[in-house]
Amino acid sequence: MTTIYDIAKKANVSAMTVSRVINNTGRISEATRKNVKKVMEELNYVPNSMARSLVLQKTKILSLLITDITNPFYTTLARGAEDSAKQNGYKLLLGNSDEDYAKEKDYVDMILSTRVDGVLFAPAGDHSLDQLRQLQTHQIPFVLLDREVPELASDMVLGDSKEGARRLVDHLIELGHRRIALINGSMDVSTARLREQGYVEALKLAGIPVDEELMLPLSYRSVDDLQVLDPLLQLSDPPTAIFAANNFIAVGVIKALRAKGISVPEEISIACFDDLGIASELHPFMTVAAQPAYQFGVLGMQLLIEKIEGKTDPQTHRKLILPSELLIRQSTSALK
Amino acid sequence: MTTIYDIAKKANVSAMTVSRVINNTGRISEATRKNVKKVMEELNYVPNSMARSLVLQKTKILSLLITDITNPFYTTLARGAEDSAKQNGYKLLLGNSDEDYAKEKDYVDMILSTRVDGVLFAPAGDHSLDQLRQLQTHQIPFVLLDREVPELASDMVLGDSKEGARRLVDHLIELGHRRIALINGSMDVSTARLREQGYVEALKLAGIPVDEELMLPLSYRSVDDLQVLDPLLQLSDPPTAIFAANNFIAVGVIKALRAKGISVPEEISIACFDDLGIASELHPFMTVAAQPAYQFGVLGMQLLIEKIEGKTDPQTHRKLILPSELLIRQSTSALK
């Protein structure tokens, strides 16, 4: 690969002059500037960002860590983050933890050794604390996305999990349901806890008893076990509606119900958090609390860049809460 | 950030000794090795991969460029590529061109300046040739994914576009359809051309006249224009079936038909290339030619790594063609 030295030699100037032309710094006569630029083109020069980063002590690379690259919520978020990063002259390194702490840790090691300027971090759960402390130790700025981590102050962009859950469950209650199950993500994820709170609150306000048997914590990643609902279905007083704490859980639930020959919404109503991307475009079926995923990415990136470029007070932490939108579709219907 | 020099000083050895401990090279006594490791932990040392890359002349970073991060085909592919990269000790830089040559070019510039060791490249289309020539000029190894580029020899992993299309159209013909429309991607994408060929071939073999009026080249990205099908629907002899050249086109078509109150498959049958991710899990509706997306990623990564590590003859180019699977679901039905 050609370096500034190759160019310097061919253009009969010093390397420093080439560097000045590249960065538009210092004083360079129009003649030599032109000459250097010509030689740069001839030799197909591309600056080596490793070398540059080494001396500048910054990379202009940001990192986005999501927990599931196949989930439309995160891919849409990623697109927002990417657009926003590009606009600000940053590159984006995308990582995927698959809701797995070990993968997350690997990724953080990678981030540290790459010396990225900052990280947009969607934590796998509460135990992500270790990884985040690592980032703090090394003074890598980060912004949390979608999920909060106890004991950790930070800028963050969250959804209104509790309120969204409350509204979804309210909707089910208004349809006449009183036996409403909650299929939740793992309880070490903040959103799962909040969605449970919203669920419980809605029930209590409506005077419906909260039945532990109807609450099933699983995982936000796709549930492939077709028997997973059996404990619920075998109850003497089985649920007539299900609130799935995210889109993938809802898909798993639908598959399980289909395997049992139970029809939605005729026999059981379902509603979930997060919209389903093209699935909803293809067939607007699922009643959801849709989050503004693209905005999550854009705003998170904005907070991060402001933080990096020192435009904000490092002491104060900002917490953006984005509302979700209740989209009532066909997966929920009145109790017969 | 702590460097090997900080460690060297505190451990009372030279920087080189620290480097040797890190890389497990040279001869180090067990005592000093332990001591150095202890100091490394105390100081939270993480190697600076910029500095290392600079001297080693390789980054251990690979890049994956896809054309649509919200398309399940590509996200599944990405997961395959990522898993495979990680297994081989490489990091993955993910990029998204949005089917846009300008974004693609930006991304290639970024790749060049980051000096990645290799690229998995899903080209936006034939004009990606410029970008690929850039990579060649700078001797960055790459493997093409999903799409071929004329005039360019390279390792690649492709689907069987022609055969897959032929089988989908055959299926429609067997159902009795003779007026079958093709809604295609842009004609400067190899898969679009091949899918057209497969379509034409299937019709010809069945003795059905090929009607140019039924062939509509659009874009592989989501089609949002609800009027887009009007020219077809207003024909005196409108189509009774539609072959959509990819999943997003099919979604656009479905939306357009829904807006017109036309029901699928009762009034019009639809089949498309590429499965729809969770959309199909949620509601297995669309008849598709499903490609092994994860395998695209894994195999592409494998070819790339073999190429980088010089395990293959650089002269010969390998072309893997992965078959697709015809999944007959509910969007297609017999002509009445």
Place this chain on the structure above:
DNA sequence: CAATTTTGGGTTATCGATAACTCCAAAATA
């Protein structure tokens, strides 16, 4: 026991770029 290996580790140069400083000649000013 002297000669030779081996062990364990240090020195120096280098990767490609930039910051900070220096330097000189021509132009501007006194």
Place this chain on the structure above:
DNA sequence: TATTTTGGAGTTATCGATAACCCAAAATTG
């Protein structure tokens, strides 16, 4: 004409890590 500016560069050190070379002390050998 003498002196100061200033425009237009060049020199050197540096970022953090590793390759290549070097060297003393300890261990082995005949």
